[in-house]
Amino acid sequence: MALIPVILFIFGAVIGSFLNVVIYRIPRGDDWRSQLRSLAWPGSHCTGCEQPLKWYDNIPLASYALLRGRCRNCGERIPVRYPLVEFGNAALYALAGWYFGPEPLLLPALLFISLLIAVFFIDLEHYIIPNVIVLPAAVIGLAATIAIEPSRWLEILVAGGASAAFFFLIAFIKPGGMGMGDVKLAGMMGFYLGKAVLVALFLGFLLGAIVGVGLMVAGRKGRKSRVPFGPFLAVGGLIALFVGENLLDLYLGIFDQGM
Ligand SMILES: [Zn+2]
Numbered sequence: 001m002a003l004i005p006v007i008l009f010i011f012g013a014v015i016g017s018f019l020n021v022v023i024y025r026i027p028r029g030d031d032w033r034s035q036l037r038s039l040a041w042p043g044s045h046c047t048g049c050e051q052p053l054k055w056y057d058n059i060p061l062a063s064y065a066l067l068r069g070r071c072r073n074c075g076e077r078i079p080v081r082y083p084l085v086e087f088g089n090a091a092l093y094a095l096a097g098w099y100f101g102p103e104p105l106l107l108p109a110l111l112f113i114s115l116l117i118a119v120f121f122i123d124l125e126h127y128i129i130p131n132v133i134v135l136p137a138a139v140i141g142l143a144a145t146i147a148i149e150p151s152r153w154l155e156i157l158v159a160g161g162a163s164a165a166f167f168f169l170i171a172f173i174k175p176g177g178m179g180m181g182d183v184k185l186a187g188m189m190g191f192y193l194g195k196a197v198l199v200a201l202f203l204g205f206l207l208g209a210i211v212g213v214g215l216m217v218a219g220r221k222g223r224k225s226r227v228p229f230g231p232f233l234a235v236g237g238l239i240a241l242f243v244g245e246n247l248l249d250l251y252l253g254i255f256d257q258g259m
Pocket of ligand 1: 047048050051071073074075
């Protein structure tokens with residue numbers, strides 16, 4: 001059993017390396033066909049000098065440390081996002097391996113983790129949540145969770161549908177705050193999390209409020225300037241994947257006693 005998290009850490013670092021290509025290329029692609037082409041042949045390049053990376057300079061986590069964060073060819077700084085994505089994906093894969101064990105639910109959980117990491121960094125930098133990520137993810141999540149736990153089909157459909165509808169309502173009432181990307185992301189998260197999506201959305205709003213107020217106090221952002229909401233939803237989703245159902249039960253338990 002102890003072997004599973006170790007294997008998943010290594011696997012997660014490799015997938016994380018691929019995620020860095022996704023995060024860099026998808027927002028820069030012109031259309032989905034060229035996006036898919038560039039993803040099928042990632043071939044990592046230095047974004048400074050365009051030099052293709054040698055295999056030994058492209059080993060997840062290790063190469064960044066050995067190169068001390070600079071390109072061997074041109075000396076350009078490698079963004080800290082690269083090792084961060086690799087480590088984050090690796091650590092969360094290991095955690096999922098420990099938490100879910102060798103069960104079918106582990107597979108959609110791993111996919112969910114990588115999707116949310118990609119959405120986190122793309123929305124943070126580009127203010128978009130690409131359809132080419134979220135829509136296939138929603139279909140796969142819906143199909144996989146219902147195939148694995150057929151008795152939960154209604155819960156999963158309602159969780160995804162209601163989350164998307166809720167965000168659509170917010171976007172409708174207060175245009176400019178939420179985008180359609182947030183609507184689709186919330187729906188997608190519901191398909192993976194079921195009722196635990198409530199915890200994810202709550203944590204997303206809580207984190208968004210804390211960071212928003214923090215930025216205003218620090219004078220970094222005015223009341224009007226835009227902070228993307230996707231990264232907060234993504235963090236909420238990652239926490240809810242592991243503790244969402246427990247937190248929900250705890251909350252409902254307190255509520256029962258209070259009545
Ligand atoms: Zn370079």
